[in-house]
Amino acid sequence: SAVISQKPSRDICQRGTSLTIQCQVDSQVTMMFWYRQQPGQSLTLIATANQGSEATYESGFVIDKFPISRPNLTFSTLTVSNMSPEDSSIYLCSVVLGGLETQYFGPGTRLLVL
Amino acid sequence: TQLLEQSPQFLSIQEGENLTVYCNSSSVFSSLQWYRQEPGEGPVLLVTVVTGGEVKKLKRLTFQFGDARKDSSLHITAAQPGDTGLYLCAGGDGNKLVFGAGTILRVKS
Numbered sequence: 001s002a003v004i005s006q007k008p009s010r011d012i013c014q015r016g017t018s019l020t021i022q023c024q025v026d027s028q029v030t031m032m033f034w035y036r037q038q039p040g041q042s043l044t045l046i047a048t049a050n051q052g053s054e055a056t057y058e059s060g061f062v063i064d065k066f067p068i069s070r071p072n073l074t075f076s077t078l079t080v081s082n083m084s085p086e087d088s089s090i091y092l093c094s095v096v097l098g099g100l101e102t103q104y105f106g107p108g109t110r111l112l113v114l
Numbered sequence: 115t116q117l118l119e120q121s122p123q124f125l126s127i128q129e130g131e132n133l134t135v136y137c138n139s140s141s142v143f144s145s146l147q148w149y150r151q152e153p154g155e156g157p158v159l160l161v162t163v164v165t166g167g168e169v170k171k172l173k174r175l176t177f178q179f180g181d182a183r184k185d186s187s188l189h190i191t192a193a194q195p196g197d198t199g200l201y202l203c204a205g206g207d208g209n210k211l212v213f214g215a216g217t218i219l220r221v222k223s
Contacts, residue, residue, distance in 0.1 A: 004156075031209070033210065039153075040200060040216070040218055041215070041216060042202060042213045042214060042215045042216045043157070043202070043213045045210060045211075048209070048210065092156050092157075094156075102159070102162065103147070103159065103204075103211060104159060105149075105156035105157045105158070106156050107154075107155055107156045108154075108155070108156050110154075
């Protein structure tokens with residue numbers, strides 16, 4: 001398995017500001033993903049973070065709103081830009097080890113936008 | 115886009131009871147995974163099934179993958195309060211996972 005950490009674990013932000021979430025993995029991984037989750041609900045994939053190239057975004061998510069960096073094989077950041085209360089959610093990163101069948105998640109970042 | 119329908123959405127049972135959660139699709143998946151998530155934490159992988167008809171057991175949890183690899187079930191025997199959480203199924207769809215809507219399980223002592 002992999003040990004995945006996220007920073008911050010939670011934050012309360014004002015609308016119009018931006019927050020950058022960090023995801024650190026204890027081993028080199030090829031694939032990393034960013035998800036959004038409303039409490040008690042399922043996960044929605046935001047994008048795939050590709051090392052050395054631009055992230056691949058899912059329908060409904062755009063780079064201007066959720067810019068992603070992937071400078072190396074153990075680290076990625078997701079920025080939530082120009083936040084509104086609708087962005088209040090849990091943001092999770094995940095990594096793939098040994099194939100898509102094995103995906104591990106970070107503990108999540110709980111964001112509240114006022 | 116492949117879709118996974120998960121049922122029931124919510125389940126509240128007494129300690130010691132049995133339960134089954136279902137995950138169904140009209141599409142074939144290369145693999146299917148089950149996760150459990152507790153409040154304040156990320157989802158934790160319970161099991162991955164890849165072969166049609168496969169059955170895997172994890173203590174009191176039994177996971178089954180349908181013969182056609184379109185559906186799966188999770189059966190919990192003699193549920194305990196520690197089983198409380200959000201259960202998610204996820205199917206392999208090319209280079210990403212498709213998640214079901216989730217089942218919130220509450221086991222009362």
